[in-house]
Amino acid sequence: MLSDSHAHLTLEHFDPDRDQVIARARAAGIERLVTVSSFIGDALACAELAARHEFLYFTAGVHPHEAKNWTPEVAQSIRQAAARPKAVAIGEIGLDYHYDFSPREDQRRVFREQIALARDLRLPIVIHTREAWDDTLLILREERAAGIGGVFHCFSGGRDEAARCLDLGFHLSFAGPLTFKNAGNLAEAAVFAPIDRLLCETDAPYLSPHPYRGKRNEPARVVHVVEKLATLKGLSPVHVGEATTRNLDRVFRIS
Numbered sequence: 001m002l003s004d005s006h007a008h009l010t011l012e013h014f015d016p017d018r019d020q021v022i023a024r025a026r027a028a029g030i031e032r033l034v035t036v037s038s039f040i041g042d043a044l045a046c047a048e049l050a051a052r053h054e055f056l057y058f059t060a061g062v063h064p065h066e067a068k069n070w071t072p073e074v075a076q077s078i079r080q081a082a083a084r085p086k087a088v089a090i091g092e093i094g095l096d097y098h099y100d101f102s103p104r105e106d107q108r109r110v111f112r113e114q115i116a117l118a119r120d121l122r123l124p125i126v127i128h129t130r131e132a133w134d135d136t137l138l139i140l141r142e143e144r145a146a147g148i149g150g151v152f153h154c155f156s157g158g159r160d161e162a163a164r165c166l167d168l169g170f171h172l173s174f175a176g177p178l179t180f181k182n183a184g185n186l187a188e189a190a191v192f193a194p195i196d197r198l199l200c201e202t203d204a205p206y207l208s209p210h211p212y213r214g215k216r217n218e219p220a221r222v223v224h225v226v227e228k229l230a231t232l233k234g235l236s237p238v239h240v241g242e243a244t245t246r247n248l249d250r251v252f253r254i255s
């Protein structure tokens, strides 16, 4: 039993063969697949895709890259998408100080607004944070997001950051970088965090795991992340696949 907690199946990268990619995910043993909305207008497309495949779920939200384009109408469209069947979270939301595609002030304001939206809709959140640990954790504390819960997607910190996220009640989702040779800090975090707080993801089409690094990623490759996590934890891949899928169901309230 496997699950991919985070993929972007609506992106144009999958236009030529989306159905085959989804079929390969199923054939690889994936029983839960969450297609995550990122840009404005994506959430409804995610909802429609999820409606067509039994094992697919989706999130509604706006990526920090797009924070500068946030308007009340965008907020309303997220609300509408989140009311559709199989909406499991608000995401991906957060702060990206690496690219700074939106002014940081906008990113922080839109992150707060979407946390408030999640609270209102009683949905957990999927967090994207890059080179912004202090502000991300500060905002989560100030917005009392511990009561909302959710996932740090493509977790990129070390043991200290893992401890801070876990203390706030969040789960950590590991992606392809865990399989890279230079994954030292990340591997330490994976060893440190309890298995009942971990998820696995691809972030497809990005971040292909070793040995596919640099190629278009797809959900079927989550197995490489699961295998690496199993090795680090001294557990069997079957155990890790089942545990991370159970965790996904619990965080996203899928039964």
Ligand SMILES: [Zn+2]
Pocket (backbone or CB within 6 Å): 092, 128, 129, 153, 154
């Ligand atoms: Zn992300």
Ligand SMILES: [Zn+2]
Pocket (backbone or CB within 6 Å): 006, 008, 036, 038, 092, 203
């Ligand atoms: Zn993503």
